Amino acid sequence: MAKREIRRAALAQSLLAAAIRRFGVDRAEALRTRIEEVADQLGDIALFPVDREEEPAFYLERSE
């Protein structure tokens, strides 16, 4: 399985487990579609190469 798909699946599983703990099985199941979408998005972010020195864009710098 490609690295991206492995990561995405792991994220989806982790989010679903967290949803079950927080909201219960029924609600977590109702959230499954969104969870899958979010897992996709988080997979994109997790695998995008970010330089170690790149800081978060809190209140983006004024004129760069």
Added chain:
Amino acid sequence: MIIHELTVSTAAAAIRRRQVSPVDLLEALLGRIESLEPKLRAWAFVDRDGARAAARQLGDEVARGSLRGPLHGVPFAVKDIFYSAGLPTEAGSKVYGGFVPEYDATTVARLKQAGGILLGKVQTTEFANLDPAPTRNPWNLAHTPGGSSSGSAAAVAARMVPVALASQTGGSTLRPASYCGIVGLKPTFGRVSLHGVVPVAWTLDHVGFMARSVEDVALLLQLTAGHDPADPRSAREPIPDYSVGTDGPRPPRIGILRDFFFEKADVEVIRTTSETVEQLALAGASVEEAKLPPSFSAIHSAHVTSVQVEMAAFHADLYEEKAAFYRPKNREIIEVGSLIPGELYLRALRVRRCFRREMKQVYARFDVLMTPTTPTPAPAGLGSTGDPLFQSPWTSAGLPTITLPCGLSASGLPLGIQLIAPPFAECSLLAAAAWCHDVLGSIPAPPL
């Protein structure tokens, strides 16, 4: 003179010259609202009494030769996430049902100080996010006007008001402006204060302006830009003269972004955008291809992640008490947003910063970049406000953008082009937009 067709600039001039009184202008707009509102549903609250009292007062001042500012006597509307003292501010949600703030948002206060008349609050999607407002598109009532600034776009397009405050966290100013055939401006992040605006996502929210001319949105920016100590995001950059005559409209250097945008757009949008580009090139604009940077591949995911986490954070306490009052899409976003690991949220912010930095190389050779504003004309149905796909990258990077109408689709719905500029380059963005708007011309009013 058809009074309700007056733009902000022409109305303000007519009032100064005593050709139109603030009372006459207001009553013309109220008449328009009365006849069109039952089918458009653009307004959350119309402050007839307050606006009439203000119009009388401002009319008396004109008679005495006293003008408060460039907006003297001109009505404006405000998206219902902007605090407006003494008026309901419900953010399109039962959660805020009955809330009446005691103070104005900074932008509302600045427009009043300039002599503007707050006509009322226009509809927003719930908390300026995905659950739609009841508003319909003035061009076709069976179509969405877009969102989240649904009422702002519909009210301006329908000539119920010459200008409206809007906001954008993804695409919520430019998309509805394009769908409704008007001009929409989103300034640089931090250029205009967000104090007194119900947040969607703190690192993404921008105030926006909707009007029917570039001159009008430039004026609104001029009146509202500038540091606000009450807003920690507020920039201290100096405020230049944004009036479009300053730089002098001149043929801009335009970089067309075809990658991604032309792949996602439908055939009609591609054709219209291409024809628009040709028209601008024939009129003297320099047009070249521009290329997206590598970080673009992750920017949409970074944007959505930021929105979800920050929405979940803002609503955490309210959601504990009032979950049942939230509409379904917001419920999902808040619940799933609360599960996203902090490390990945921060990585999303780092991706956004990387994108903003990489974009410097892309726009270095150009005055503005250009894309279609939306992949399609306004979609049919009212269950969705469309997709912010074509705006969210620029919102994520805090870059100033503007949409201009460029024609009508075969089905009679407006289409727009989006111009993007570097941070705090609103002067050249507005100059380029004014030049393009002159070349392209206006589209007619919707057939209401």
